[in-house]
Amino acid sequence: MYNAITMQKDFKALAAVLAPDIPPEKLDGVVKPMEGLEAQFRPLVARIPLETEPSYVQAVHPEPSK
Amino acid sequence: MTILEAAAQMAAGKLSSAELTRAALASAAALQGKLNSFITVMEDAARDRARRMDEERAAGRNRGPLHGIPVAVKDVFCTNGVRTTCGSKILAHHVPEYDAAVVERLDAAGAVLIGKTSMHEFAYGITSNNVHYGAVRNPWNTDCVPGGSSGGSGTSVSAEIVFMAMGSDTGGSIRIPAAFCGTVGIKPTTGRVSRYGVLPLDFTLDHMGPLTRSVRDAALCLQAIAGHDARDDSSSRQPVSDYLPGAEVSIKDQRIGIPENFFYERLDAGVERGVRSMAALAEKLGARLVSVRVPDMASINAVGRVILLSEASAAMANFMDRRAEIGDAVITLLDQGRLIPAVDYVNAQRLRRLYQREFAAVWNHADCLLVPATPNTAPRIDQNEVELGGVREDVRLASTRLVRGINVLGLPALSMPCGLADNGLPVSTQIIGKPFDEATLFRVGAALEDASGHKNLRPPVL
Secondary structure (H helix, E strand, C coil): CCCCCCCCCCHHHHHHHHCCCCCHHHHHHHHHHHHHHHHHHHHHHCCCCCCCCCCCCCCCCCCCCC | CCHHHHHHHHHCCCCCHHHHHHHHHHHHHHHHHHHCCEEEECHHHHHHHHHHHHHHHHCCCCCCCCCCCEEEEECCECECCECCCCCCCCCCCCCCCCCCHHHHHHHHCCCEEEEEECCCHHHCCCCCEECCCEECCECCECCECCCCCCHHHHHHHHCCCCCEEEEEECCCCCHHHHHHHCCEEEECCCCCECCCCECCCCCCCCEEEEEECCHHHHHHHHHHHECCCCCCCCCCCCCCCCCCCCCCCCCCCCEEEEECCCCCCCCCHHHHHHHHHHHHHHHHCCCEEEEECCCCHHHHHHHHHHHHHHHHHHHCHHHHHHHHHCCHHHHHHHHHHCCCCHHHHHHHHHHHHHHHHHHHHHHHCCCEEEEECCCCCCCECCCCEEEECCEEEEHHHHHHCCCHHHHHHCCCEEEEEEEECCCCCEEEEEEEECCCCHHHHHHHHHHHHHHHCCCCCCCCCC
């Protein structure tokens, strides 16, 4: 069953769709570091409370405040 | 000689900007073959500018400590009418029609810009082994990298070509070359220095700051370039403090945090010895060393990598149909960024918010943190891995391990020399502070510099 938190991504499959111009002989060099990063990053997502906003949010200022 | 010393000599009429600039240009030419510090040298413009600064001084106008001082900027800062390559082949003929905000402010302060320094391609890497403009070499050992991405800024200051060179820092690109080349470097708080007119690697991690020969020089340079700029939407309106520490600076009762986790793990022996000697010196000067626990920095680094990979690939998206013109190391990183889903990017920015809040608790116990800048000394130009504490690490990930997370958190951090390792290469301390508290970093740094004598270190290439 798919689990968004724990499931590791298949980066070769992603590359085939999102970046088909990556030369085949370069693909392992692109994908391998991503697998290591994924293993570190994926478990962190589970700890984000729903109401947490991203650090980078839209800010609108009345002119000419900035 | 430091900026403060040169400024005093010029004020006393013992030295002119023309003389300093002539020496800088001669040194730049003499060392270019050995170090490759510059992509562009602005010889005629620099001589004209120095003459005008001397004329101004003779007429009674003094713009401050940078008046007539030869400086350089990384080739990522736009310069009106002067090519700005970003270390890339794709932008080899890019000639902006405006100056970056930092260049404007240096101009207003009277500095003499002598050239654009070499760098890692697109500022995306830490070696400054540039496939298009040649490898930049470390003045302490020309078989070694100077660090990056602001490699030429590190070498041009370390080799005493210029008194200050501007760098940009997305995941350590000021502090790493400062550490590897034995100079001072400051990455200011997010929003402290305008990014206007700087070719971006990233939109939320890029910071601009100076590399110098002393802590006080870094303070007065930051003073000149800090402040609000309406053209940069991330620019802060927070008032700019007085940064320059006095001649007699005290750190008595200053609470200096020594993290008990992460920052002192898997270090080169020379790095650990140097940084711990600085901590002992701080205690001797009256500071209180406080043991603190910091949030999970390895996870913060992972968050930073997801953000950087995503934003850099977005920034460079229009160059991807010219991939043959981009070096292998950079195109690999750009390809990696294309594989990160938008959901992960947004969640990385949400985790960043959580870690920023968690880290704020550290300041309940300490006024600043004293840690190493890099766990290693400068690697060889052909070196891909480094062994630290029995673990083999990718050179890029090892060199950024102790600095990258600070960009994610947006905190100010000062990198300064703390001696030499057994291999004769510089080692460096990093002092990390509260948001917009650069003044404390300069005060602690100046006290340690005065007491240790680790200032204006002269590399063997001289």
